[in-house]
Amino acid sequence: xxxxxxxxxxxxxxxxxxxxxxxxxxxxxxxxxxxxxxxxxxxxxxxxxxxxxxxxxxxxxxxxxxxxxxxxxxxxxxxxxxxxxxxxxxxxxxxxxxxxxxxxxxxxxxxxxxxxxxxxxxxxxxxxxxxxxxxxxxxxxxxxxxxxxxxxxxxxxxxxxxxxxxxxxxxxxxxxxxxxxxxxxxxxxxxxxxxxxxxxxxxxxxxxxxxxxxxxxxxxxxxxxxxxxxxxxxxxxxxxxxxxxxxxxxxxxxxxxxxxxxxxxxxxxxxxxxxxxxxxxxxxxxxxxxxxxxxxxxxxxxxxxxxx
Amino acid sequence: xxxxxxxxxxxxxxxxxxxxxxxxxxxxxxxxxxxxxxxxxxxxxxxxxxxxxxxxxxxxxxxxxxxxxxxxxxxxxxxxxxxxxxxxxxxxxxxxxxxxxxxxxxxxxxxxxxxxxxxxxxxxxxxxxxxxxxxxxxxxxxxxxxxxxxxxxxxxxxxxxxxxxxxxxxxxxxxxxxxxxxxxxxxxxxxxxxxxxxxxxxxxxxxxxxxxxxxxxxxxxxxxxxxxxxxxxxxxxxxxxxxxxxxxxxxxxxxxxxxx
Numbered sequence: 001x002x003x004x005x006x007x008x009x010x011x012x013x014x015x016x017x018x019x020x021x022x023x024x025x026x027x028x029x030x031x032x033x034x035x036x037x038x039x040x041x042x043x044x045x046x047x048x049x050x051x052x053x054x055x056x057x058x059x060x061x062x063x064x065x066x067x068x069x070x071x072x073x074x075x076x077x078x079x080x081x082x083x084x085x086x087x088x089x090x091x092x093x094x095x096x097x098x099x100x101x102x103x104x105x106x107x108x109x110x111x112x113x114x115x116x117x118x119x120x121x122x123x124x125x126x127x128x129x130x131x132x133x134x135x136x137x138x139x140x141x142x143x144x145x146x147x148x149x150x151x152x153x154x155x156x157x158x159x160x161x162x163x164x165x166x167x168x169x170x171x172x173x174x175x176x177x178x179x180x181x182x183x184x185x186x187x188x189x190x191x192x193x194x195x196x197x198x199x200x201x202x203x204x205x206x207x208x209x210x211x212x213x214x215x216x217x218x219x220x221x222x223x224x225x226x227x228x229x230x231x232x233x234x235x236x237x238x239x240x241x242x243x244x245x246x247x248x249x250x251x252x253x254x255x256x257x258x259x260x261x262x263x264x265x266x267x268x269x270x271x272x273x274x275x276x277x278x279x280x281x282x283x284x285x286x287x288x289x290x291x292x293x294x295x296x297x298x299x300x301x302x303x304x305x306x307x308x
Numbered sequence: 309x310x311x312x313x314x315x316x317x318x319x320x321x322x323x324x325x326x327x328x329x330x331x332x333x334x335x336x337x338x339x340x341x342x343x344x345x346x347x348x349x350x351x352x353x354x355x356x357x358x359x360x361x362x363x364x365x366x367x368x369x370x371x372x373x374x375x376x377x378x379x380x381x382x383x384x385x386x387x388x389x390x391x392x393x394x395x396x397x398x399x400x401x402x403x404x405x406x407x408x409x410x411x412x413x414x415x416x417x418x419x420x421x422x423x424x425x426x427x428x429x430x431x432x433x434x435x436x437x438x439x440x441x442x443x444x445x446x447x448x449x450x451x452x453x454x455x456x457x458x459x460x461x462x463x464x465x466x467x468x469x470x471x472x473x474x475x476x477x478x479x480x481x482x483x484x485x486x487x488x489x490x491x492x493x494x495x496x497x498x499x500x501x502x503x504x505x506x507x508x509x510x511x512x513x514x515x516x517x518x519x520x521x522x523x524x525x526x527x528x529x530x531x532x533x534x535x536x537x538x539x540x541x542x543x544x545x546x547x548x549x550x551x552x553x554x555x556x557x558x559x560x561x562x563x564x565x566x567x568x
Contacts, residue, residue, distance in 0.1 A: 022526075022530060023530055024530045024532075027529075028556075029530070031309065031528075032311075050546075050549075052541075053532060053535060053551055055537070056522065056523070056534075056536065056537075056551070057522075058523070058532070058534075058535055059533035059534075060523065061355060063353065063355075064356055065356050066357050066525055068531070068533060070532045074547060075547035076547075079547065215356050216352075216356070266526065266530065267357060267358070267525040267530075268357065270311050270398060270528060271311055
């Protein structure tokens with residue numbers, strides 16, 4: 001079985017990555033398994049300065065998933081470069097740095113800061129976090145998104161992945177603007193904006209009022225958006241949203257994802273990523289595929305961007 | 309810490325809305341008092357996230373119990389388990405109570421389902437020669453948990469109920485005033501912990517520790533859901549200098565470390 005895959009010129013030993021925001025910078029998972037098993041790691045969003053995150057309560061339960069409004073708590077660029085990146089560098093896996101910012105300058109500072117650093121394989125531009133005041137700003141307008149991507153493109157030679165929001169009318173238009181501005185790949189989806197009410201306390205459960213829904217409940221939405229992006233655009237897509245099993249991962253690949261990321265599943269099963277890699281291999285075999293390339297877009301005949 | 313499958317040995321019902329599951333672990337990595345596990349039962353459709361629970365009693369190195377109030381789908385799924393059923397347990401997790409190096413007069417304060425972590429703590433303190441008094445409180449008599457079990461360890465137990473149906477009529481923390489304490493260890497609802505903080509500040513009892521509860525998705529430090537505000541932001545602590553993780557830096561904090 002050939003589990004190797006390629007996204008934006010990067011080779012991944014297998015198509016299973018960990019999704020940003022559910023994995024920190026790998027330190028905790030490394031207590032449980034060898035991170036070199038992973039195709040790649042998409043780290044927790046990094047901002048120019050440290051961000052404290054939102055006031056608690058930050059999470060709420062939901063059927064088939066959960067809501068979160070962490071607010072991108074992170075130690076900032078300097079800490080990432082001094083402490084977190086050297087830790088991840090020990091492992092033979094592709095490290096993708098998720099970059100967040102309040103404005104263009106904020107994004108650019110982090111992009112320039114990680115550009116050229118040993119051990120950084122790619123950048124994932126997070127323009128789709130629903131849990132900070134201006135987190136979705138750049139997603140709401142393809143023109144704004146395209147302008148940001150174009151500026152970032154000039155600031156780095158690293159492969160550039162843009163994380164797409166499901167909280168827009170037309171994710172394809174957003175993806176197209178990013179592609180036209182120089183994005184090498186897209187990742188989809190970020191969380192779906194939602195909320196929960198606490199009846200006894202007569203208020204929203206989450207202090208931020210709203211939060212992002214993730215978990216198995218969102219998988220159909222993720223599949224639909226990955227399918228649409230793959231059919232409409234020629235840049236590759238990394239699929240995510242509710243992946244809990246090798247079969248879920250295969251569904252995303254067959255919808256048109258070149259690689260997938262496991263997020264919320266690690267909360268319920270910390271060993272989910274290596275388990276999913278093993279399961280994916282069996283699922284592909286059962287389905288009669290011999291490689292990721294073969295499974296790619298098998299259920300999406302009009303998908304573009306085939307590797308020739 | 310590691311994820312493991314454990315087995316229910318016995319299901320007890322110490323109060324109308326509370327269940328104690330006695331479970332057997334595959335190995336004998338004994339947790340420290342105050343540490344917890346993330347438990348999940350069922351297929352996760354109704355309740356996806358695992359449930360953080362401190363362990364309660366230890367019967368042997370592989371046999372631990374969990375005591376909880378049945379409040380929602382997560383605890384309902386756990387309460388539905390019967391002897392021989394299996395469930396997932398990730399742990400042991402977090403920092404437990406610091407144990408004193410020398411014998412001292414220790415007071416445990418437990419409110420409602422906050423009592424469980426105090427059982428193993430009380431026993432560990434006694435083993436270190438401490439004189440231990442436990443104060444337990446609840447809304448009403450039937451909600452008082454663990455009295456007989458704590459008494460069985462040979463410690464003095466005083467009770468308080470909000471409705472006066474047993475023991476002191478009022479908050480359990482009222483009972484602190486009449487005691488000489490070198491150290492206080494508390495677990496319970498936030499208002500109770502707030503009262504313990506005030507006591508620790510005014511008496512003062514610097515060696516006062518609080519075991520916190522928080523909404524939590526992962527329990528092992530990656531989701532950042534269980535944030536608690538530090539009393540004083542500390543840049544030395546890097547990413548966790550403003551908000552600490554209850555699951556990793558806690559669940560036990562010194563009384564003056566956190567803002568409730």
